[in-house]
Each structure stands twice: as structure tokens, then as C-alpha cells.
Amino acid sequence: MDSILDQADPFASWWPYIIAVAVGVSMTIRTIMGGQRCPSSNQIERQVVIITGGYTGIGKEMAKALAERSAHVIIAVKDMKKGEVICDIMKRELKCKSNMNATVVPKYLDLRSFDNVRRFAQEITKEYPVVDILINNAGIIFPFKTRNQYTKSVDGYEMHLQVNYLAPQLLTHLLLPNLMKSESGGRIINVSGHAHAAAKMDIDDPLNIGTYCTKFHDRDSFAHSKLAVILATKWLARELKGTTVTVNCFTPGLVRGTEHLRNSPLMSSICVKFMTFPWMWLFMKTPFDGAQCGIYLATEPNLKTISGEYFNDCLITKASELGRDGQLAKKLYKETIKILKIDEIEKDEESE
Template structure:
């Protein structure tokens, strides 16, 4: 496909079931809307069910709502159980919801808010739903990261919850780096099954509500210069949609805007930071995440596939 990939390139989605987190606004809304318009049965997994119903009413197609609060593992388990009771399969799980630059605070389970919401909540949800995906050929788990994964890039195992000190940008960067490491390790574990793949995407700089917690010194310039340095949520959702639906996409691939510095533009394959491909750190993060959430993924065959220490590339 050419560089100008758009929603017109999305294959017919009739017969496919998609679950999109954080789908009542912004990138998630645009992702869910496009999938529904192409025929998918879409579940908006959102914290505020009322806002989810309002969003669903603005979409065309088979769209339903499931309450999900990623800041609470009890809510994640309840939502997963509800989805399992009403769905017999999931073709597409889009881990889109997230928070950014929040003041220091914790989730209901005591996790730092950004790490707990962006990574651990989605880790748990994926693990609890994965056995609805493994029997489905062509199913995908798509996790939305950010160019912010390069900010002071590290998984701070000595202080994952930022109890000793807190920097909102660095904590956000850790959570987005964790999203990528989760994707790459998940793909390694999925490969022996041969049915489900894990991909990742980032939206570049998109004009959404995500920056509402940014410090004023950053938020004001973002507002003033937004027309120059941001793109619409509909454009920002395209990398996610390509990672979710492009027949040529491979497990372990990462999509982002094709313009300069990946800030805006039509989606293409991109490369994440060198740190994100460190296999030993991915595996350590996985073990810690299982311990913190109490969620163990469905077992895969013992042999491991050789996921490259860099992005998979299509011919």
C-alpha cells in the first residue's frame, strides 16, 4: 500500500468483533467509529458508561458499551467477565485508553496512576480476554503507545510506583515504554499459537483531551501552536487502525505518522527506542506485571519464536 493510508484502506470488517478501550472521545472514538463504519461489531469499553452511550449514539453500525475503569483491577475483572458472558469471540482488542502527565496520585490498587492505567490495567484486561482471541485466526491485540516512550526511557524496577520521587513526564514515558515492551513480549508468546498477533501504534501529536493534565507552561504553548504541530483525532487514529486492520501488518510491528519526526501524517511502519527492544527487560516487566495484577496469561507452547530485536518489516 502507498504512503497515504486512510480509512478507505480498511478491509471489510463484517463478522469481526472489536473491543476498544477509552472509546468515548478522542483517538478511541475515531478508532471505534471507523471500525463500526466498516462493519465490525464494536464494544466501547469506557469508564463512564453514560458518556459511552452518548458516543455510541453518534456512530453508525453495531456499537455497544461496556463499563471499564482501568484504574481498578476489580473493575477490569468485572468488565472482562461481562464481556466473556456476552461475546463468544474477540477479533480485535485495542488498548487505547490512557492518562498523561497526571499529578502524583495512585489507582485504587495503589499503583502510580499513569503506570497503573496505561500499562497494568491493559495488561490485566488483555490477559483476561485473550482466550477469546486465541482460537480466532487473524485476531490482533493493538496497544497504543506514544513518542513519549523515549522520555527518560527506563523501567524503574527499583521504584515502579514513583514513591521515592515523581516526575509526571518521566512517569508517563515509563508507562508508554511499558506499552511497547508488553506488545513485543506478548507477540513472542503468541507466535507459537499462529492465530493472534500483537501490534502497537502511536498517534503523533494529536489534538485530544489527553494533554489536559499537562503543566500550564506546556499546555499553553500546545494550545497556541496546536494548528502547526498537531493533527486531528481522526488522523491520529490512523496508525492504530492500520495496526489493527492492514492485512500486511505483522506481529511486533509499530505504526506511527509518516511525517517529520512522526508528529503528523499518514501512518507507516516506525521504529521504537533501542530500550524498548531489550528482551530481558521485557520479560522482567512481564513477570512483575503478572505479580502486581494477579493475572496470568493463557499458557503458550514452551518454545519461543525469534522476535527480532527491532521492528518486523514487510517486504
């Protein structure tokens, strides 16, 4: 055995070189695809942060990171049992990691119901008169095992449109008075996505209410909702000009390990999972990677006066051509507040 080992020459074959190059290239691609880490180390001590959908995926990672930076984090979830479990886990992890008593609490919120959104906002206003950061993170895609299933919410709107766009807009407007009281300047952060680039939107029907009934596809409705997020972000920033509140949006990129993939074709069978997993590992971000831009928008002091922008990998970037259409943004925003009856709610509050 000793003589065999002595005579062995690891450089007699090209395989070690091939394997080393393959591993090196793979790790380089993974690093590039993972995107930029949040460059800000700023603490946001005692700031009140609300994150919708904060018990899984990038929402969970943002909640954990902001709690570690001493924020008071509220995760708004539709499953309170899961929310309580995740909050307890986060607290234990941060206690072990940083020896800190993190504040992470779950609150019930179901974006599928406008009435529930209003009740959530009322509860928050009573308990937290000041809100510093609102992150509209929760969203759906492929929500049903039956593909391309057109389903309405209890309020009568297509489910992607309501959960990804309309309900977050309602929540944002209801909490604006709380955000305006923030001494550090209220921040609204909306999560969009690369899919917006494939979206279509008609200026005569920006909410696609007339289109959904005749031609419906999960991917199209998801893309449309993410384009709507960008347009509404830009127009709301214009409406809030002169106030202390900023509003921006970002794309987390292509992220694996989220509930979005639960009913995706990529998860349709064990064979498909087996074949696609290496490529997903190589080209898709982890939830930790995807959360970095959101953490940056919430913590970077230099963004205090930046509003109405679309970010990718912690940098301001251009949205699609439709995502930069000012007239389309205005029409969409006007239609949105009309549907949500936001003006009526504000008048009632003032009269009281």
C-alpha cells in the same frame, strides 16, 4: 468607483504573493504533520472489536471508522452516560453518511481498578465468546489539576502505571482465550507514544515502584508507562508465537483535541491557549489523523502474521534503544504477570 477598480493593480504589491506563499507553506506543513491516511479499505464485517476509551479523541475516531467497516464495536468507558451519547451520535452519523445500521455499544470499564477489569472481562466472555480485535487505547496524562501529584489507585499502584500499562495488560490476558477463537486471527493493538523515547527504566525495578515515591513527575511517569507498553508488546508477541493471535503497538503522534490536554500546561489559561493554538493547529495531528495507524493495524489483511512491531504512520519503525532491549522486556513482563497474578487466574480457570 468603476474607475478606481479599473485602475487597481493587484500585482503592484508583494503582499498577495507573501500571503499565498505563507498559506501554501502552512498547508504543506499541516499535511505532512497529519501523517499517512490508512491505506487499507478492507471491511471487517461482523468482527467483534473492543476499544478502551472509545468515546473521545482517537478512540472515538477508531470506533467510528471500524463501525463504518461493518464491525461490531464495543467501546469500554468509565462514564456510561457519555458512552451512550457518543454511541447514539455515531449511529446517526453513519446512518446519514452510509445508510447503514452500525453496531456500537458502550460497556462500563474503569482501568483504575483491577477488580473492575476482571468483572468487565467476565461480562465480555459471557456475551462475546469470540473477540477478534482488542485495542488498548485508554490512557491518562496530567490527570489532576495539581501538577506532579503522586496518586495511587485502589490497587496501590501509581495511576499512570496502572491505567496506561498494568490494567490493559490484565485485560489483554483475560481476553486471550476469546481472541484465540477468532477465525480471522485475533489482533491486540496497544497505543504507545513518542514520549517513550524520553523514558528511563531500571532492569532491577522495571515498574519503577521504588522510584515513584522519591522522584515523581507526570511526564516521566507517562513516558515510562508508554515504554512499558512497547516492551510488553514485544515480549507478549514472543509468548504468543505459534498461535493465531498477533500483538502490535503504535504511536498516534502528537494529537490535539484530546482529554490528555485538559490539565496540560498548554491549557492553563486563556492567554496561553491563544498563543499556543496556531502552533498546535500547525504541528499537532487531529484525532482523525492520530487514529489512522490504529485503523490500519485493525483492518490490513497483510498484517495477519506481523507481530511484536512498533508502528508510526502505518509503517513499522524503530522504538528507542530501551524499547528494543530484550532482557528488559523479559524482566518487565515477568514482573507484570507476577503482580497481576495472571498464572494463578489461568490455573483456576483450567481446574474449573
